[in-house]
Amino acid sequence: MKITEVKAVYPDYRNVVPSWRTHFWQIVVRIETDQGIVGVGYGGGGVAAVEVVNKHFRELLLDKEIATTQDIKEAWDHLYSASLPYGRKGIAIMALSGVDLALWDLLGKAENCPVYELIGDRKKDSVRSYATGTDVEWYAELGFTAHKFPHRWVSDNDISTAIVTADKARNLLGPKALIMIDTYMSWSFDITLEMSKSLKEFDIYWFEDVINPDDLAAQAELRSLVKPTLIAGGEHEFTEYGYQEIARTKALGLWQPDITWCGGLTSGIRITEMGNALDIPVVPHRGGEVWGLHLIVSSTCDNLAEVLPGTKGGNKDELWIGEPHPVNGYISPTDGPGFGVTVNEALLP
Numbered sequence: 545m546k547i548t549e550v551k552a553v554y555p556d557y558r559n560v561v562p563s564w565r566t567h568f569w570q571i572v573v574r575i576e577t578d579q580g581i582v583g584v585g586y587g588g589g590g591v592a593a594v595e596v597v598n599k600h601f602r603e604l605l606l607d608k609e610i611a612t613t614q615d616i617k618e619a620w621d622h623l624y625s626a627s628l629p630y631g632r633k634g635i636a637i638m639a640l641s642g643v644d645l646a647l648w649d650l651l652g653k654a655e656n657c658p659v660y661e662l663i664g665d666r667k668k669d670s671v672r673s674y675a676t677g678t679d680v681e682w683y684a685e686l687g688f689t690a691h692k693f694p695h696r697w698v699s700d701n702d703i704s705t706a707i708v709t710a711d712k713a714r715n716l717l718g719p720k721a722l723i724m725i726d727t728y729m730s731w732s733f734d735i736t737l738e739m740s741k742s743l744k745e746f747d748i749y750w751f752e753d754v755i756n757p758d759d760l761a762a763q764a765e766l767r768s769l770v771k772p773t774l775i776a777g778g779e780h781e782f783t784e785y786g787y788q789e790i791a792r793t794k795a796l797g798l799w800q801p802d803i804t805w806c807g808g809l810t811s812g813i814r815i816t817e818m819g820n821a822l823d824i825p826v827v828p829h830r831g832g833e834v835w836g837l838h839l840i841v842s843s844t845c846d847n848l849a850e851v852l853p854g855t856k857g858g859n860k861d862e863l864w865i866g867e868p869h870p871v872n873g874y875i876s877p878t879d880g881p882g883f884g885v886t887v888n889e890a891l892l893p
């Protein structure tokens with residue numbers, strides 16, 4: 545089938561996720577074909593990425609034939625090369641991610657199969673999910689056995705706030721639960737060491753994004769100093785080229801590519817293969833959303849998917865209709881064609 549139209553939009557979000565980050569600047573990309581099949585994808589980069597898709601990628605994609613996963617990979621390489629002078633990372637690759645995911649959705653619909661079947665043999669029926677957010681009482685009620693809480697370093701009191709939060713999570717979720725901390729780059733080398741000592745009894749599975757993600761050498765050094773806790777990260781890295789640097793410097797003990805930012809599923813597959821070859825677990829950022837979930841079930845990603853339930857009674861925009869939700873802490877993609885979701889047109893401009 546031939547591509548006849550490509551359009552990105554920034555949704556008209558009404559409710560922000562009642563969580564530690566208000567939104568992810570996510571865009572929707574829609575690709576139409578001469579056979580009437582439409583693919584829809586999700587990218588990052590906000591209104592700037594919308595411009596990249598509509599003013600640059602669109603003209604490069606019109607009239608292209610998409611019939612195989614190889615065609616998608618070639619389209620990816622073409623857009624990557626064309627945007628290279630201003631791209632390689634950040635907004636251009638977040639825009640490319642939305643296009644790539646729309647192409648995978650398109651191909652799944654054309655073949656009448658879920659995207660996970662296009663990736664390979666399904667290896668996991670359902671995936672253990674972990675709840676990121678602040679309402680741990682509710683996550684325990686919902687049956688989660690894995691949880692990540694946000695922790696921002698503001699003052700010296702924050703060693704004790706971390707202890708109190710970790711203690712509460714461990715008490716509510718039990719001794720076998722996985723408990724992780726995301727610092728969103730607010731700790732430092734020394735604070736990470738101090739936290740490692742102060743939180744020892746709570747058996748934290750990973751510390752995420754502890755410092756500036758460009759400081760690969762310091763993160764590599766921290767890995768052995770905070771064992772057995774892992775130094776995790778990668779949501780701010782892009783494509784297999786970016787991950788090659790993480791691999792070369794041994795900066796991270798657990799990789800977290802965001803499939804809607806890192807270059808889409810095409811990059812997600814390449815990054816996962818690279819991580820596996822090095823025995824590094826790969827746990828996609830927001831992996832409980834369909835874009836990551838299809839990769840997790842059909843690849844050697846760890847059996848762990850991030851979801852953001854928010855807080856009990858909080859409102860959320862339902863941008864994707866037909867999205868799977870975790871049940872008793874486990875989540876599974878639907879077997880509908882493509883990614884198995886449709887976009888809620890009421891939230892599009």
Ligand SMILES: [Mg+2]
Binds near residue numbers: 726728753779
């Ligand atoms: Mg994070």
